[in-house]
Every structure is written in C-alpha cells, then in structure tokens.
Amino acid sequence: MGRTARVLSEFCIIVNNAGVLIVYLIIMGDVMSSSVRHIGVFDQWLGHGFWDHRKLLVLVVMVVFLAPLCVLDRIDSLSMTSAASVALVVVFVVVCFAVAFIKLIEGKIEAPRMSPDFGSKMEILDLLVVIPIMTNAYICHFNVQPIYNELEGRSPQKMNQVGRIKTALCVVVYASTAISRYLLFGKDTEGDVLTNFDRNLGIRFSTALNYIVWVGYILHLVLVFPVIHFSLRQTVDNLVFEGSAPLTESKKKVFGINSNIVSAYIYWIYYDPKYMDSFQIY
DSSP states (O other): OOHHHHHHHHHHHHHHHHHHHHHHHHHHHHHHSOOSSOOOHHHHHHOSSGGGOHHHHHHHHIIIIIHHHHHOOOGGGGHHHHHHHHHHHHHHHHHHHHHHHHHHHTTOOOOOOSSOOTTOHHHHHHHHHHHHHHHHTTTTGGGHHHHHHHOTTOOHHHHHHHHHHHHHHHHHHHHHHHHHHHHHHGGGOOSSTTGGGSSOOSSTTHHHHHHHHHHHHHHHHHHHHHHHHHHHHHHHHHHHSTTSOOGGGOHHHHHHHHHHHHHHHHIIIIIOTTHHHHTTTO
16 A cells, blocks of 8 residues: 555554553553542542552552563564453453352342343443554554564464464354343443452452452553554654664663653653543543
8 A cells, every 4th residue: 555554554553552541541540549430449449548549559560560561572482461451351250250140149130131121322432442452452453463473383274273263262252241231230231341350349358359359450551562562663763763673683672762752651641730631532
C-alpha cells in the first residue's frame, strides 16, 4: 500500500497503544488509591495518608515494576508475564463462578435477562460501548510478527497453530468473564468491572474475595502493560529509525527509546493535571 499507508498505520498504533497504556496507569491509580467511584485498596488497608497518594503509587509501580519489564528486548522474555496475566483472569472467572454457584444454591440469584432493553436509550448507548471494547481485544495483535520471528522452528503452519490456540483461549476467557459476571450480578452488572466488587457480595468472605479481584486486577494490568509497550516501542523504532539496525542489536537504542517513552508516561500521569480528561474517551 506504499510508504504513506505504512507511516499512517504506525502512527495509529503509537497513538492507540500509548493511550491504552496511560489508561492502564490511571486504572492502577484508581484501584490502589481512590477515585470518585472507588475507595482505594491502600486507603482501605492503611487509612488515608501519603502512602495512598495516587501519583506517588503510580510512580512507584512504574519505576519498580513496569520499567524493568519494559526494558526487555524480546517478546519471548515476556512469555511468563503473559501467562501469569491470563492466569489472573482465570482466577477472576473462578471467583465469579464460585460466588454465583453459592448464591444460586442459596436462592439469592434472580433469573438474568437474556436480551437488551431496546426501549431504553441508556441500554442502547451501553450496547454501543461494546464496540470499542471488542476492538481493544486486538491490542496485542501487533506482536504477531515478532512472535513469529522468535518462534522456535518457525513455519507458517506452526504459526497458524499458535494463532488458533490463541484465538480459542481468548474466546474462552472473554466469554467466561462475561458469562460469570452476568450470572453473578444480572441486571446490576456494571460497565466497570470493579464497581460490582466494591460492595458486599452476600456470602461469607466477601471482603476477601473483593480484595482478590482488586489486587488481581492491578497485577493483571502490570503484567499486560509490557506486552503492549513492546509493540509500541517496536513501532516507534520503525517509524523514527527507519532502515536502522533492529532493536535486538542495539542495547543503547533500546534504552534510549524506553527512557523516552517511560518518561512520557510519567509526565502524563505525574505532571499533567488534566490527564484524566485527556483520555476520558478510553
């Protein structure tokens, strides 16, 4: 399609991935500290103080956890973090199904509605929100080529098999997450997954289960973050340093690009007072 189309697509990837990652940092801050709709985990555990300041918490997470993972220059190095992030989603699904099963036995679950209420404008708008969420499911597809390049004994047939397994896994995880939440909360299911776990679930150990979901959510974002950052970094390299040596052959370039991108993250979160409004669209 030519150089113009390539540059345009790379620019779109950069804007999309950078926006998603900044939103991830915002969500981490909401969960750890507080937001309009949530009381943060640290605030609940330790009370209000300097330790639950959202900007400080996000900065610590960025420097201590995210920056070291973002420096890794091979997608294969992130295989364990990706697997762990999927495992955390499985934990979330298990919690939802377990709570739903217990409440079903106790007769505390109403029969869920099986179709949207098209007579409600709000329901229709909520249905439209599903579209960008579905497109966000493809956020890591930019890593397909690096995965193929690093695949042991790579071949189109083997990559197709990897793709089929990955697609099946994604479908199962997404469907299980949606079904388990809807079975548990029914018509009270919120668009924000954490809002439903910000209240008493109506069973024993409700508070502990809520904390498992909240902390697991933070860890999941931390583990997914470097995978999305990887494709962002690769795209920045292709766009800015077109024709130069690959990142895997230049540690200095990896460090330089990472430093600039991570600095941009920190600026948006730590110094820009309007970052929430800037990315409200997400």
